[in-house]
Amino acid sequence: MMNDYSYILAAATVPLFTGFGLISGLEPASVGLRFYTTERLHEGKIYRARRAHVQFVESLFWYGQLDNDIDGERFRTELEKHFRPVVEQIHTKTGLSRAALWRLAGDAIAYLFLDTGRRFDTVKTAKAAAMRILKVPGSPLANRELQYFELAEFDRHQQEVRETFLQRGGCCRFYQVEGGAYCSTCVLKTPADRDDELRRALRDQLGVS
Template sequence: MSFSDQVHHPLEEALEVQKPLWSEFLVECGGMEEGWTTARAFFGDAAAIDAFLDYERSHHSHMDDRTCAALMMIDYCYVFMLATIPLVAASGIVPDLAPEHIALRMFDDRHEHDGEVHDVRRADIRYLSRRFSTDRPSLGRHGDATLLSGRGELCDTYRVAIENHFSVLVAALVKRSGLGRPALWRLVADAVAGRWLEVGRQLNCLDQARQDAMRVVKHTGSPLYNKQLHFFDLTLRDDNREPIGSWTFRARGGCCRYYTVAKGNLCSTCVLKKPEIRDAELLETMRRHIALLTAGQRT
C-alpha cells in the first residue's frame, strides 16, 4: 500500500465525514487495546451476556429472560446500525463487519428521548480491519477495497455481513434466554429499516433509503425476511381535508416484548397493534406535535 493510501484511506475519511452522527459513542478505526473486546469474544462470553441481560432486568426486576434478550438485541442493534448504515447510505462503503474484526468498549449512559431521561447501555465501536467493499469506482481502486457492481450488490453485501455478524449473537441469546431465532432476527431487521429511514431523512434521500433498506431486509431466504416489516405513509389533514403534512413510518415485524412489562402497553408501530388503531394513534401524535410547534412559533 502506498503512503498516500495510508493517509487518505476511504474508510477513515468516511468515518470523519459521518462523525457528527455519532455524538453518543465513538466510531473509529484502530487496534485492540485494554478495555476493548472483539464482538466475537463478547458473543462467546456467557458471563458478559448474562451481565448485559441483568442490566436490562435492572430496569424492571420482573422481566423474564426472553424480554431481557429482546431488549439486549435492540440495544446492540442501536449501536451497530448507527455505526454502519450511514457509511453504506452516504459513503457507499460496507466495512469488514466480521465479529472478530469489530472491537467493542461497553459503557452505561443516560439518554433523553421525548422529554424523558433513560439509562441506556452503549458501546464505542472500533473497526480493526480497514478492508471494505464499495460500489464507487473511485474508491474501488484502493488496495483495501473490493469493488462491487452497483448499489444492489452493495446492499446485498451489507445484508450478508449483517447475517454473518448477528448469527453468533442470535445463537447465544437463543441458548441463554429461550427466545426464538425468528423473533430475534425480526428485531435485527426492524433496526435496519428504522435506522435507514432516519439516515434517509438526514441525508434528504428518503426514497433511496427506503429502497435500499427493503433490498436488505426483504431478500427471500434471509433470516432478516418477514412479511410484516414494511414502510408506510400517513398524511395529516385539517378540518377541510387539506393536507398539513406527510410522514413515513416503519411498521415493525418484530416485538420488543415491552408490553409484558408496562401493563400491556404496545409500541407506536408494534406488530401486535391493529393497523387502523396504529394509524389513528400516530395521526393524533402528529397533530399534537404540529400544535406544539405552532404554539411555539406564536410565543
C-alpha cells in the first residue's frame, strides 16, 4: 500500500517540479486519489493491473526553480505535509515502523526525480535537487542509504555507456510474497551483488556478452 501510494503521489508531483517548475499545495484535503483495477494485454495474456487517478482538488501552485534551495524546501514541506497522515494511518493499522514507511516514500520521490530528469534531459540538476530535498537532517524523508550511483559498460563499438541508478533506502518486502524476489537495487543486497546484476542487465540491453 505505502509503496503504491508513494509512487502514485510522486508521479503526479515530481514531474511538475522537474519539468515545469511547478510546486503543488499538497494538503491531504487538496488532493483526490481514485484507485481502480483494469485489464491489459501482455504477450498474449490478459493481466489485471492497478491504476489510479490523481486530481488536485484545490488549484494551489507555486512557480519555482529546480536548482533553488528555497523552492526545494517548499516542495519538501508539501510532500511531508501530505505523507505524514498516510504514514500515521498505515502505522496505526499495521504496526509497521514509521521510519520504514517514510523510506518507501523517499525512494519513490528519488526515483521520479531520476526518471523525469532523463525525460527532460536534466538528470544532473534533478539528482542534485532530489538529494537536497531528501537529505535534510531531521526530515522524516531523510535516510543514509538512499543515493544515486553510476555504472559503466562498453557497447558493441567499444563506446562507454554510463547509466545512473537509484540505491533504495527502504525495502518493500516483495521478496517475502509468493513468487517474489529482491528488487534490482534492494537495500538488502550487498553492493557487489547489486552491481553485478545491474551490469548483466545493462550488457543485455546493449547487446553485448
